Amino acid sequence: MTQAFRFRDVSAGYRKRAVLRGVDLELPRGGILGLIGPNGAGKSTVLRLLLGLILPQEGTVEVLGTSARLARPKLGYVPQTLTLDRDLPGTLRDLVLSGYLGLIPPGGTPSREETDRATHWMDRLGIADLAKRKLSELSGGQLQLGLVARALVREPDLLLLDEPTANADARAEGAVFGLLEEVCRDRTGVVVSHDIGVLSSNVDSIACVGAGRIVYHGSTEVPVDALEEAYGCPVDLIAHGHPHRVLADHHHHGGRE
Amino acid sequence: MSLLVVPLIAIFLAAIASGVAGTLAVTHRMVSLGGGLAHAAYGGVGLAFLLGWTPLPVTVVFTLAIAMLIVWLSEHSPERADTLIGVVWALGMAFGILCVDLSRSYAGDLMSVLFGSLLAIPRQDLYALGVLDAVLVFCAWRFRRELLAMAVDPEFAEVTGFPVRAFRVGLLSLLSLAVVLLMRVVGLVLLVAFLSIPGALAVRWTRSMGRALWVATGLAFVFGLAGLALSWAFNLSTGACVIAAAGTTYLATSLRSRE
Numbered sequence: 114m115t116q117a118f119r120f121r122d123v124s125a126g127y128r129k130r131a132v133l134r135g136v137d138l139e140l141p142r143g144g145i146l147g148l149i150g151p152n153g154a155g156k157s158t159v160l161r162l163l164l165g166l167i168l169p170q171e172g173t174v175e176v177l178g179t180s181a182r183l184a185r186p187k188l189g190y191v192p193q194t195l196t197l198d199r200d201l202p203g204t205l206r207d208l209v210l211s212g213y214l215g216l217i218p219p220g221g222t223p224s225r226e227e228t229d230r231a232t233h234w235m236d237r238l239g240i241a242d243l244a245k246r247k248l249s250e251l252s253g254g255q256l257q258l259g260l261v262a263r264a265l266v267r268e269p270d271l272l273l274l275d276e277p278t279a280n281a282d283a284r285a286e287g288a289v290f291g292l293l294e295e296v297c298r299d300r301t302g303v304v305v306s307h308d309i310g311v312l313s314s315n316v317d318s319i320a321c322v323g324a325g326r327i328v329y330h331g332s333t334e335v336p337v338d339a340l341e342e343a344y345g346c347p348v349d350l351i352a353h354g355h356p357h358r359v360l361a362d363h364h365h366h367g368g369r370e
Numbered sequence: 371m372s373l374l375v376v377p378l379i380a381i382f383l384a385a386i387a388s389g390v391a392g393t394l395a396v397t398h399r400m401v402s403l404g405g406g407l408a409h410a411a412y413g414g415v416g417l418a419f420l421l422g423w424t425p426l427p428v429t430v431v432f433t434l435a436i437a438m439l440i441v442w443l444s445e446h447s448p449e450r451a452d453t454l455i456g457v458v459w460a461l462g463m464a465f466g467i468l469c470v471d472l473s474r475s476y477a478g479d480l481m482s483v484l485f486g487s488l489l490a491i492p493r494q495d496l497y498a499l500g501v502l503d504a505v506l507v508f509c510a511w512r513f514r515r516e517l518l519a520m521a522v523d524p525e526f527a528e529v530t531g532f533p534v535r536a537f538r539v540g541l542l543s544l545l546s547l548a549v550v551l552l553m554r555v556v557g558l559v560l561l562v563a564f565l566s567i568p569g570a571l572a573v574r575w576t577r578s579m580g581r582a583l584w585v586a587t588g589l590a591f592v593f594g595l596a597g598l599a600l601s602w603a604f605n606l607s608t609g610a611c612v613i614a615a616a617g618t619t620y621l622a623t624s625l626r627s628r629e
Contacts, residue, residue, distance in 0.1 A: 164529045165529070166525070166528065166529065182531075185529060185530060185531040186530075186531060188529065190526060190529050192523065192525060192526060196523065196525060197522055197523050198399075198521060198522055198523075199522075200573070200574075201397055201518065201521055201522055201573060201579075202397070202518070202572070202573050202576045202577055202578055202579050202581065202582040203518045203522060203577070203578070203579065204577055204578070207515070207518060207519075207578070207579075208522065210515070211515070211518070211519035211522070211523075211526070211527075214516065214519050214526070214527055214530040214532045215527075215530030215531040215532040216530070219513060219516055219532070219533070219537075220512045220513055220516075222515075245577070247577045248522065263526075267530075
């Protein structure tokens with residue numbers, strides 16, 4: 114069985130600045146990986162490498178046993194809502210159906226089966242009754258759920274989610290991770306977040322990104338020193354319902370984090 | 371009355387080009403690019419004037435070349451897109467002015483390029499506008515779902531493997547052709563408003579790309595007719611009257627939608 118993805122001695126970044134340096138990482142198929150780390154650590158760079166939006170400066174990236182670009186039809190991607198232009202003549206249904214882009218020939222129309230699948234995922238995420246709403250009439254959380262539905266209609270083998278619950282309330286967060294847990298029984302999910310609490314209670318394994326490295330932990334039991342290395346600051350354990358780690362109050366590089 | 375037949379046909383054909391190309395320009399944030407192309411196109415007009423060639427084909431080729439130059443520069447230069455557009459805008463215009471200076475001929479006819487000349491529009495320009503309309507309507511309608519998806523989230527479109535770059539180049543080429551052919555109707559100085567206002571209103575008022583295309587075309591036709599009626603009644607410049615009608619409607623509805 115091929116890996117979900119494999120980094121071999123990967124260095125990557127923007128212009129001459131390397132965000133990741135000499136990273137080796139393999140993720141077996143199945144389950145959900147949480148990718149945590151502070152802002153600017155390289156979480157989005159990892160996603161961009163997996164999506165084929167940037168090429169490694171050194172090393173190789175293999176996705177689903179092939180190159181990132183060739184793997185694209187089997188990828189589902191949930192970006193942050195901030196990147197979207199919402200003031201356009203399109204509805205939530207249009208957004209979800211755009212998940213078939215690249216799978217249907219240009220100019221083609223989704224089949225009955227494909228539109229039914231889109232309705233199914235909207236229904237599962239509790240947004241089916243918003244299908245005819247204009248994108249500008251949706252809240253950030255509703256739009257986020259629409260993006261998850263858009264990724265799921267592609268029936269991806271690898272699902273990549275960038276801060277999928279950043280704008281979501283507790284109910285929407287539960288809907289997203291409940292569904293992820295279900296769909297990732299026979300596929301792989303990678304969730305990027307800077308919120309350790311959200312990830313530690315919703316994913317199967319965690320990788321810490323920081324200081325140019327990625328440290329993979331086979332479970333959500335992440336040693337506190339690994340988190341402190343990634344974040345470059347102290348981390349506390351907090352328990353309210355489920356135990357999780359949070360960044361402790363501290364001062365770092367002259368600023369409060 | 372027969373004097374009005376050609377202007378009415380021109381307004382009808384220009385409304386289709388403006389409605390369709392304008393909606394695409396608004397949704398893909400290419401309005402300022404359209405303005406830049408309109409002014410840079412003057413370089414093509416000036417070159418045709420200098421060489422003594424027919425203006426339309428020279429201007430079409432020149433403007434398409436400028437559009438591709440902008441694509442190339444935006445992909446290979448660290449400069450921001452609006453800076454590049456600003457530079458190309460002025461450079462094309464300057465090139466046109468220099469060509470006219472060098473020709474040392476009477477440049478009176480060029481006023482129709484700057485401010486439009488609906489009543490004296492050449493018949494071959496109308497034929498070309500008709501062909502462009504057919505291509506624009508076909509492409510925009512057939513690919514409306516893809517064009518909307520690209521506008522909403524270009525990065526997602528790219529990671530699906532959809533040919534985003536080819537579509538962007540095609541879109542820019544059609545916008546360039548629309549700019550050149552609409553220049554005769556409202557003039558290059560006022561063109562950007564005729565291109566953007568109907569599309570902007572339609573995007574605001576509708577909830578589907580298909581409907582936005584038709585509403586924008588209808589609005590452009592109404593603004594064209596209103597402008598023609600005003601210019602006929604008060605002996606004013608038609609292009610300016612068209613833009614006055616469109617701009618007033620835009621501002622009035624913008625204020626109302628804020629209330």
